[in-house]
Amino acid sequence: MNAEPSTGRTSASAEAGPAAGSGPGAAASGRPVFGPPVALVAGASSGIGAAVARRLAARGSAVALVGRREAELKEVAETIRAAGGTALPLALDLAEPGVPAEAVAATAAGLGPVGLLVCSAGAIRLAAIHETEERHWERQLRVNLTVPFLLAREVLPGMRERGRGWIVNIGSGVGSEVVPGSGGYGVSKHAVHRLTELVHEENRDLGIRAVTVAPGWVSTRLAARPADLGVSEAEVLDAEDIADTVAWLLDRPARMSVGPLVRVEPSASRAAAGDAMTRHLTRSRTKGTGPAAKETP
Numbered sequence: 001m002n003a004e005p006s007t008g009r010t011s012a013s014a015e016a017g018p019a020a021g022s023g024p025g026a027a028a029s030g031r032p033v034f035g036p037p038v039a040l041v042a043g044a045s046s047g048i049g050a051a052v053a054r055r056l057a058a059r060g061s062a063v064a065l066v067g068r069r070e071a072e073l074k075e076v077a078e079t080i081r082a083a084g085g086t087a088l089p090l091a092l093d094l095a096e097p098g099v100p101a102e103a104v105a106a107t108a109a110g111l112g113p114v115g116l117l118v119c120s121a122g123a124i125r126l127a128a129i130h131e132t133e134e135r136h137w138e139r140q141l142r143v144n145l146t147v148p149f150l151l152a153r154e155v156l157p158g159m160r161e162r163g164r165g166w167i168v169n170i171g172s173g174v175g176s177e178v179v180p181g182s183g184g185y186g187v188s189k190h191a192v193h194r195l196t197e198l199v200h201e202e203n204r205d206l207g208i209r210a211v212t213v214a215p216g217w218v219s220t221r222l223a224a225r226p227a228d229l230g231v232s233e234a235e236v237l238d239a240e241d242i243a244d245t246v247a248w249l250l251d252r253p254a255r256m257s258v259g260p261l262v263r264v265e266p267s268a269s270r271a272a273a274g275d276a277m278t279r280h281l282t283r284s285r286t287k288g289t290g291p292a293a294k295e296t297p
């Protein structure tokens with residue numbers, strides 16, 4: 001594990017979530033009056049998680065960056081520090097037993113208690129159910145569902161005690177749509193949507209908000225390349241679009257709850273999540289690259 005001491009602007013003790021509507025944290029405007037929360041971003045080494053981490057840091061949060069690729073994490077941390085923010089890279093495999101708790105503890109030790117958890121770590125291996133290998137099924141369920149559960153379970157007691165906190169899970173459009181071939185990925189995303197709903201219902205009166213941001217096609221290393229499916233790069237979402245959405249959600253007044261499921265799709269129907277995934281699978285089969293059309297390690 002790499003846990004560099006943080007540099008730059010430090011706000012280790014500053015933390016906030018949505019202020020409980022009538023609590024001391026709620027201003028007359030209904031907007032939170034606490035400082036920016038300490039954030040833990042799972043899956044911060046690239047793509048959506050990296051964009052969200054940079055955005056949270058720009059908004060004043062001290063951010064723990066969690067992922068397996070140490071060099072990439074350090075790069076994201078350097079970008080944040082160069083802009084005057086505070087970042088703590090934690091090179092960890094969250095799928096390993098005990099590691100989600102370790103990540104939360106390391107964040108608390110380095111930056112302060114987690115007030116904002118973003119789960120963007122994701123594993124994908126597309127295949128029809130009858131072609132899905134058990135190890136791929138389990139991997140996706142572990143990274144996409146069990147890790148968000150374990151992280152939430154770890155941070156919630158402190159958030160409940162302090163009466164504020166945010167949990168943002170990155171779901172997927174295919175968690176809401178039945179897309180043949182979405183396999184263990186689709187199932188894990190469907191389930192993480194429900195996990196978020198439960199966290200929301202169980203904690204909404206305690207000043208804690210939980211929301212799933214469920215993107216459609218975003219241009220990252222995890223997704224199909226737009227050119228491969230006859231779609232222009234400009235038509236698919238950018239990781240910054242998802243960072244914008246998260247920032248917008250965080251800025252809502254304490255009296256207002258959006259979600260708990262927020263879908264963000266490209267405008268063009270041919271770039272919509274379900275259609276694109278189906279075309280991607282069909283293309284992989286035609287090219288003979290096997291049933292598992294897409295995989296990230």
Ligand SMILES: NC(=O)c1ccc[n+]([C@@H]2O[C@H](COP(=O)([O-])OP(=O)(O)OC[C@H]3O[C@@H](n4cnc5c(N)ncnc54)[C@H](OP(=O)(O)O)[C@@H]3O)[C@@H](O)[C@H]2O)c1
Nearest residue numbers: 043045046047048067068069094121122217218220222223
């Ligand atoms: N791109 C899309 O079209 C799209 C659409 C809908 C939803 N999503 C979701 O968005 C999220 C982010 O994906 P992305 O598109 O931004 O792709 P990405 O760049 O591949 O991001 C995935 C992140 O997950 C991390 N990760 C994977 N396994 C991990 C593990 N065992 N422990 C710690 N970190 C782990 C990766 O870091 P390391 O490799 O360094 O561990 C990486 O930072 C995922 O949950 C994905 O399902 C993406």
